[in-house]
Every structure is written in C-alpha cells, then in structure tokens.
Amino acid sequence: MQISVEKLPDAVTRVVLSGPLDIKGAAAVELPFTTATSANERVVVDVAEVDYVASIGLRLLVSAARTVSRRGGRLVLCHTTENVSKVLAMSGLSQMLPSFPTLEEAVAAVRQPA
C-alpha cells in the first residue's frame, strides 16, 4: 500500500492511495494518511489504484472524513473502482464518503461550503 500527497490550488489536498486497503494496507498508511487529512479542510482521496477495501480500510476513510468534517471541511473520494464502490454501497457509507468520477468534480465538491 502506498500513499502520496499533493497540494492543489485553493488549499485542496489530493491524497493518492495505491494498493489493497486491507488490514495490512490500512496499517501501512494509517499514520501518513491521518497526518495528511487531519490538518486540512479540503481533501480529495484518489482511490483509482485501490481495487480492494475491507472494513478496516473503510474505518480509516470514515475516521478521516469525520475529522475533516469536525474542522468544517469536506473529504471526498474520486476515481472509485467497481469493487470499492460496491463495498461503499453495501456498507451504507456512500453518502458519508461521496465519490466523484473525476478529480475536477471532486475538487469542485470540496470547495463547496460543508
């Protein structure tokens, strides 16, 4: 599991995750992911390269979304793969973790007031 963080215009942070977000993957990125998301109010998590998410990975995403929300910001996903979309829908978290097909739409969403 790999993570990279990119600063975009308008104080938007793009966090790119890559690999399976399972128990190992979640443990591997937990610290850098939490650090990258907790200090920002406009966060786009790009999961184009995440083809598998288990509940432990969902917990990491929801926990980050909650932290950002408490700061008055928004965290959204973009480029969600079919498997990940299915798990989000099945877990009832699609509204809590909104997903957008393109980076541009995700950026526009986080620039909206929470």
Added chain:
Amino acid sequence: MPAGEAGANRIELPAQPDSISRLWDWLAGRLGPIEPGPELSHAIRLCAEEIATNIVMHAYPGRADGTFAVGLEADPAADGAVRLSFEDWGIPFDPTAHAPAAAAGTVAEAEIGGLGIPLVRGFVQQMAYERHGAANRLTLVFARGAS
C-alpha cells in the same frame, strides 16, 4: 504438506494478523480451477477476510495461542455454490445474531465500528452459525452469479 494445511480443502491458521493474507493466498489458489469470476472472487475474499479479522481480533482475548480453521467446498458440477466454513475455539460469538449497523446521518455522528459483519451479510447468500461444544462454526454460502 505445508505448515497450516489440514487437508486439501481445509487450512488451520494461528489467530494472528498475518494469517488474514495467508488465508486469501490459500483460497485464491483453490478457487482458480473453479473460475469464480471477479465478482464472486471479490465477495469471497472480502467475507473471508472480515470473518478472519473478527476471529483474530476478538476470539481469544488475552491469549496468543488461538487458532482457526477454514474449509472450502465448491462443486461447479452441482449447484455451483461455494461454501466457506470457519471454526474457532474462542469465546462464543454468533455473527448471525449481530445487529445490523444503523446508518448514521452525517460524517460527524458516524459510528465507525461494527462494519465487517453487515458487509458479510450483504455479500453472502446464506450465513449459518452453530456453537458445537467449545467451537464456533460459521458457514457462508455464495451462489454463483448472485453476488
């Protein structure tokens, strides 16, 4: 026979985090010949790892010597269903009696625990539990083409 293999279609593993990925490696090798397809493979992996995670995290509080066993039955010539059976000898736990997680309205009020069992419920066609002596026995059934 490699360590942990209890038979061609059954594996016994230590209740330790490393066993979760070992379990999928084992299952993937055995599912190959029955060609489950990407959707069913994903459902089986997710459910197997969620149940295994539950056992590893909760079945043996305060003990490091717990184990669990997983069996795989797949008969494409019969009904095509894939059956996964789990057995552990930890504290009694019936996942079929686990209350579904209530959907939270907003991110701020979200309860982030307890996601695994509802996910399993959503991906399997049948889920059956019995306490047999000192063992928890859970069977998951996946119907081909219905995941």
